[in-house]
Amino acid sequence: MYCLDHLNFNSSTLDMPRIEDAWGAKLRNKRDFLEGRNGDSLLIPFECDQCIFLKLRSHLPNLNSTADTLLMATTRRLNLDAFCSQERSTVSANLARVKRMLKISATVGLDGPFPIHPPFPLHDHCGYQVAVNMLLFSRRPGSHDPSYTQYDTIRSYRASYSNFTRAASTNNMVTRCLGDFNGNYQRLVLDECGSLLFKRFTEGLRNRMGQIWRPNLAMSIPLLKSLILSLENKLEALEDLNEQHVYISTITYTTVSYAILLRGPEGFLLDLEGLNKHFDYSSEYSIIALLGRQKGEHNDSKHLIPCSNLTSSGINVRGVLSRLIHFKYSSNQFNGPAI
Amino acid sequence: MLSAKLLDDIVHEFLIEIFETTPDLFPPTMVSSEKIPTSYQCFRTFRRTSATRATEQGVSSSDIDVVNRLKTNERAKGKRPNVSMRQHYTQLDLLLQPFLCYTRAM
Numbered sequence: 001m002y003c004l005d006h007l008n009f010n011s012s013t014l015d016m017p018r019i020e021d022a023w024g025a026k027l028r029n030k031r032d033f034l035e036g037r038n039g040d041s042l043l044i045p046f047e048c049d050q051c052i053f054l055k056l057r058s059h060l061p062n063l064n065s066t067a068d069t070l071l072m073a074t075t076r077r078l079n080l081d082a083f084c085s086q087e088r089s090t091v092s093a094n095l096a097r098v099k100r101m102l103k104i105s106a107t108v109g110l111d112g113p114f115p116i117h118p119p120f121p122l123h124d125h126c127g128y129q130v131a132v133n134m135l136l137f138s139r140r141p142g143s144h145d146p147s148y149t150q151y152d153t154i155r156s157y158r159a160s161y162s163n164f165t166r167a168a169s170t171n172n173m174v175t176r177c178l179g180d181f182n183g184n185y186q187r188l189v190l191d192e193c194g195s196l197l198f199k200r201f202t203e204g205l206r207n208r209m210g211q212i213w214r215p216n217l218a219m220s221i222p223l224l225k226s227l228i229l230s231l232e233n234k235l236e237a238l239e240d241l242n243e244q245h246v247y248i249s250t251i252t253y254t255t256v257s258y259a260i261l262l263r264g265p266e267g268f269l270l271d272l273e274g275l276n277k278h279f280d281y282s283s284e285y286s287i288i289a290l291l292g293r294q295k296g297e298h299n300d301s302k303h304l305i306p307c308s309n310l311t312s313s314g315i316n317v318r319g320v321l322s323r324l325i326h327f328k329y330s331s332n333q334f335n336g337p338a339i
Numbered sequence: 340m341l342s343a344k345l346l347d348d349i350v351h352e353f354l355i356e357i358f359e360t361t362p363d364l365f366p367p368t369m370v371s372s373e374k375i376p377t378s379y380q381c382f383r384t385f386r387r388t389s390a391t392r393a394t395e396q397g398v399s400s401s402d403i404d405v406v407n408r409l410k411t412n413e414r415a416k417g418k419r420p421n422v423s424m425r426q427h428y429t430q431l432d433l434l435l436q437p438f439l440c441y442t443r444a445m
């Protein structure tokens with residue numbers, strides 16, 4: 001199954017208005033990201049751009065200043081992102097309910113259960129600075145797209161701020177925690193990024209930016225065998241021992257990672273001492289020895305993994321391991337990392 | 340000791356050569372060799388290839404789980420991994436057949 005991108009359709013040549021009409025409400029309304037809706041402030045703790053600017057800079061914006069203009073635009077974007085965390089239909093339904101409640105209250109001479117609350121404090125109480133940082137970071141070239149950096153990358157700024165604030169003296173003078181009977185604690189800290197506005201902002205930001213996910217692809221078996229064959233042919237033509245070592249290691253890493261389902265760093269844990277100790281020419285299988293600390297483990301540990309000598313696709317695991325052991329032996333290496 | 344970057348560079352160099360001679364070995368979405376360095380990396384490509392082959396060859400999920408237990412322990416971050424009691428009390432170093440079934444199928 002292929003998406004339009006793969007078939008190289010040029011969307012400008014297609015009948016876009018007709019397609020948009022056909023999709024109707026199933027497609028997201030583009031205006032959602034560009035405007036506030038009546039009733040947004042009933043769901044989002046809203047402060048206008050100028051108030052946020054005044055909080056952050058302690059003076060009104062000078063629109064001749066580039067920095068001020070950028071900050072104003074960023075705070076506007078921040079509010080709009082917080083708004084678009086909620087669907088248009090949710091906002092309008094909530095507003096309609098509030099209006100109905102006010103009408104019902106009026107029939108019995110009441111003002112309604114929605115009093116006017118005092119304004120927000122004069123300091124950055126909900127992580128505006130972190131949000132501004134995230135938005136400005138998103139404008140930088142990313143690894144997947146030169147025009148912006150992805151949400152999953154920019155959200156790390158919130159983590160950095162939260163780490164900082166958790167370790168700050170003000171959050172550690174008195175420890176507030178919830179403990180259960182199993183001895184587990186949850187420490188409570190004052191963190192502006194835990195505010196409702198910040199939560200809504202990050203939700204809206206994620207909705208707006210979407211996500212590009214480009215996982216590493218698997219190889220077909222003919223491709224994998226062709227790769228190993230090319231590496232073997234190159235190895236045969238080499239005379240320099242260092243270059244031979246590089247290619248022998250590359251072939252071993254490729255073969256072992258494939259045969260016993262290893263990912264990146266695990267392939268490098270191949271242990272020469274373990275391989276030497278457990279290598280048996282008469283055995284029906286080979287033992288692949290890994291040594292090291294896996295992510296999440298507390299200590300270095302040995303993993304001995306039995307592996308068939310020859311796989312059904314014709315990859316000779318024993319031959320590859322045997323060659324590595326002999327090469328290392330001829331270089332007087334009997335222990336340490338094998339790759 | 341080799342670095343992951345050096346391994347990636349070598350693998351990419353050869354994959355690009357293979358692409359130029361036999362592009363049929365690559366998926367149809369691979370329209371140019373420029374995409375190869377971002378699409379194939381040592382970090383996950385071989386593991387993904389292995390998992391795909393295991394599914395294609397009909398390796399049983401219990402055998403895959405046993406071979407995959409290293410990763411299950413890793414995901415548990417030092418705590419007891421969330422596996423069935425039967426698997427929890429299985430002594431991994433005495434198991435042979437699941438590993439041989441899996442690796443033979445590769």
